[in-house]
Amino acid sequence: MSSVSPQTGYYNRLYYPFLLHVVILQAVIALARVATTYRAIELDLPVYWLGIITGSFALLPVFLAVPLGRWLDRGLDAQIIWLGTTAILTGCLALLGLAHSVLPILLATLLIGVGHLCIMAGHQTFAMRCGPAQLRDNIFGTYMVAIAVGQGMGPLFVWWVANGQAVAPSQPLFLLSVLASALALILCLLLPIAKPTQIRAQEGQRVPLKSLLALHGFVPTMLASVMTVTSLDLLVVYLPLLGLDRNIDAGTIGILLALRSGASMVSRLFFAILLTLLGRMPLMIICLMISAVAFCLLVVPGPVWLVGLSTILIGLGLGIAATLSLSSVVELAPKEARGTAVTLRITGNRVGQVTLPMLGGALAAALGAGGILATIGVAIGISGFAVWSSYLHRPKR
Numbered sequence: 409m410s411s412v413s414p415q416t417g418y419y420n421r422l423y424y425p426f427l428l429h430v431v432i433l434q435a436v437i438a439l440a441r442v443a444t445t446y447r448a449i450e451l452d453l454p455v456y457w458l459g460i461i462t463g464s465f466a467l468l469p470v471f472l473a474v475p476l477g478r479w480l481d482r483g484l485d486a487q488i489i490w491l492g493t494t495a496i497l498t499g500c501l502a503l504l505g506l507a508h509s510v511l512p513i514l515l516a517t518l519l520i521g522v523g524h525l526c527i528m529a530g531h532q533t534f535a536m537r538c539g540p541a542q543l544r545d546n547i548f549g550t551y552m553v554a555i556a557v558g559q560g561m562g563p564l565f566v567w568w569v570a571n572g573q574a575v576a577p578s579q580p581l582f583l584l585s586v587l588a589s590a591l592a593l594i595l596c597l598l599l600p601i602a603k604p605t606q607i608r609a610q611e612g613q614r615v616p617l618k619s620l621l622a623l624h625g626f627v628p629t630m631l632a633s634v635m636t637v638t639s640l641d642l643l644v645v646y647l648p649l650l651g652l653d654r655n656i657d658a659g660t661i662g663i664l665l666a667l668r669s670g671a672s673m674v675s676r677l678f679f680a681i682l683l684t685l686l687g688r689m690p691l692m693i694i695c696l697m698i699s700a701v702a703f704c705l706l707v708v709p710g711p712v713w714l715v716g717l718s719t720i721l722i723g724l725g726l727g728i729a730a731t732l733s734l735s736s737v738v739e740l741a742p743k744e745a746r747g748t749a750v751t752l753r754i755t756g757n758r759v760g761q762v763t764l765p766m767l768g769g770a771l772a773a774a775l776g777a778g779g780i781l782a783t784i785g786v787a788i789g790i791s792g793f794a795v796w797s798s799y800l801h802r803p804k805r
């Protein structure tokens with residue numbers, strides 16, 4: 409591999425364009441999803457429709473993720489990233505021009521969800537090409553930092569556009585999403601496809617899904633992954649509603665979401681150090697429990713700084729837990745099935761993203777936004793207990 413950094417050992421020609429692409433598209437996704445929430449508010453849609461729209465983001469990926477993983481195992485990561493970027497751009501264009509009723513919003517959200525599946529699976533597999541195996545944890549840690557940077561940039565644009573209003577105007581946000589996703593599509597030209605020798609090296613007999621699921625620790629790690637990803641997704645959707653309940657303006661909500669992303673970024677910068685000090689599973693358990701408590705704190709009535717403290721703790725805890733769930737799945741899986749393992753993890757995430765928002769919509773209608781956020785906290789605590797139980801009963805070496 410050419411252009412190897414003597415300082416880091418990373419493959420620069422792949423590494424830096426890859427990270428930039430991650431940042432841009434994560435900002436697009438965060439921006440488009442918050443804008444969709446505000447468009448639903450502008451259209452005065454009932455709260456249960458927000459749950460359905462949010463769930464639709466993950467509906468098709470539930471069925472597409474594992475077949476996509478088989479393609480990734482053949483080395484087609486760059487091509488899948490190109491496909492996903494195109495789908496996201498198309499979905500953002502649809503939101504910009506057609507989001508005047510529920511059906512176009514649903515269809516555009518479905519398309520963006522498929523694109524998000526492709527870029528997440530493609531990015532996570534492409535990351536393995538950015539450096540040698542001994543640097544994989546560091547590469548995944550930096551990749552997750554890039555995700556946090558992008559997720560933080562999206563809400564900052566919301567704050568900028570909102571300009572103190574209670575509801576940010578959605579149309580300028582959709583336009584920004586289109587422009588940024590178009591830039592990401594151009595950047596795809598700098599993400600080279602795998603060489604034929606690399607593709608052939610990854611082909612071989614398929615590892616059955618039941619064999620992956622039977623690996624010790626795989627299912628609890630998947631559960632933790634589902635809760636980390638879904639809870640962050642639901643925070644983006646329901647924090648604006650909590651803001652409306654407590655008279656917190658849209659700009660402040662954007663700042664709070666940016667603080668969450670910033671906290672995730674900071675925690676991931678110390679990921680390698682904490683991993684060395686505490687070990688993989690103990691660190692994941694601690695981070696899951698911190699996040700569970702922080703979500704429950706959101707329910708407590710209080711000033712804005714208390715909400716800010718909660719979102720920061722969520723960012724710190726889930727920032728590392730999400731990184732660990734990704735790297736642990738890759739480490740547990742055999743080399744010839746890592747693409748499938750990555751997409752199997754994403755399948756679990758998407759199942760959670762389909763079912764929990766719809767449940768959340770019903771809970772929010774009955775209990776308000778605080779009720780669904782507290783429910784998320786309890787579910788994260790349960791996933792932490794499952795990881796702890798698996799850790800206690802791990803096979804002796």
